[in-house]
Amino acid sequence: MKLINLKNLKVLVGLLLGASTAIAQTAPEQMDLYLLIGQSNMAGRGTTDAASQPGSRKIWAINRQNEWKIAADPLHQDKPTVVGVGPGLTFAQEILKKHPERPIGLIPCAVGGSGIDDWLPGAKHEQTGIYAYDEMLARVKEAQKRGTIKGIIWHQGESDSSPQKKDAYAEKLADFFKRLRRDTHTENVPLVVGTLGNFYLAKNPDAAFINAVITDYAKKNKLVSLASAAGLTHKGDDTHFDTASARELGKRYAEALQRQAP
Template identity: 50%
Template sequence: MKHLFIYAFVLFSLKAVAQNPDFKGKKLHLYLLVGQSNMAGRGKVEESDRTPHPRIWMLNKDNQWVPAVAPMHFDKPEAGVGPGLEFARVMAEADTSVIIGLIPAAVGGSAIDSWQPGGYHDQTKSYPYDDALRRAKAALPAGKLKGILWHQGESDSKPALVGSYTQKLEALIKRFRKELSARKVPFVVGTLGDFFVNRVPEAKDINEQLRQLPRKVKHTACVEAAGLGEKGDKTHFDTPAARELGRRYAEAMKRF
């Protein structure tokens, strides 16, 4: 009974803190997480993923700041472990004077065409770009946008779509930076997994375009997903791979 009381008290305390986090006088670094399912995460949630870090927060579905735990995203019921939480852990340990604020906004199955103003994603009955922009603007009063993480391209690995991917991605970056008044905010992308490339030939072209992005757009970087494992569906990273991908994103972000 005593343990049950303590557990209930901890839950109540977390809820109270989440409703009224005190960020005043503290440096809150915001990171927007966008793309499709491998950014949202489909890895199996483990106990460590449910353990909050005192300096890592996330904006929940209701635009409230809560301690960051997996699953962070809510795009689909199968949301699980993605790269975002491990990314935040590395960034938090790199600078112990800051609080990390994550803005989960990825949407599983979303093609890049839905990441434009008014773009609609039928699978989730959502507007990925508009929703991400709205959530980012809701978070901005609490801190400063320090980076945008993008992992997407599986849905565009098709003969009719792959040729225009770079043009659309460049336009997306420009829009986000303009709308969020962050002209030089770092934008880090990640390549698609080897397991997906081996199954879908056009994915190789998407990866080459992602690798070329830093040569075309300032303040961008590309991290490699090479060698990372999948959960058994030849599409999604497993939990260890998602965490490693998050560490790779963090190492790239720290160089800005």
């Protein structure tokens, strides 16, 4: 019997392992897609833990390299040194409970620190260098090869909570969603907008105005509902939800969307 030398054996094992990994990371051909957009509290800044990597083959996420991976926190790549647990993964887990037969594909596109003006076509977010809107559209187009967008969740407004910016926020928010729906062909897709945390309002009174705009938008527009952040807590910085609160917010997003979706 001819023996395989050690070097060739290592090569063979490596090839087999690589092949099994590739198979393990092949997303389903058809998924229910959900777009996650906004700024840092959508991207997530909570501390990761054992629950951050559930390993469910029913929940996938597409990254900035347009690769589908089994979903785990952090979902976003906007600020790699600080990104952590956000509402997106728990949101998906809650949606899956209602439709366990339908795999989920998440499209994480939030950018920490982004104001509403950073979500204009061609706009570059200076903190990260990300062209938020343009990159989002490209990622959505790629994701739609494997499914249909069934919902959009949005959490943003902290960066516009100032005397100089707040008065224009309502018009800019409405224009943004009109453009988003047109460009992503989601005119009939449920949208959930989230309010800013009470702790942020205590820190910045102008945030109350932004919350009023967000709430009013949800009330006055079809296929739009509200996820309240009331009662949630921050991670010690008066700005970002802690891990437990980010997950609770994800549940609230799912509940709000399910009130609209069949």
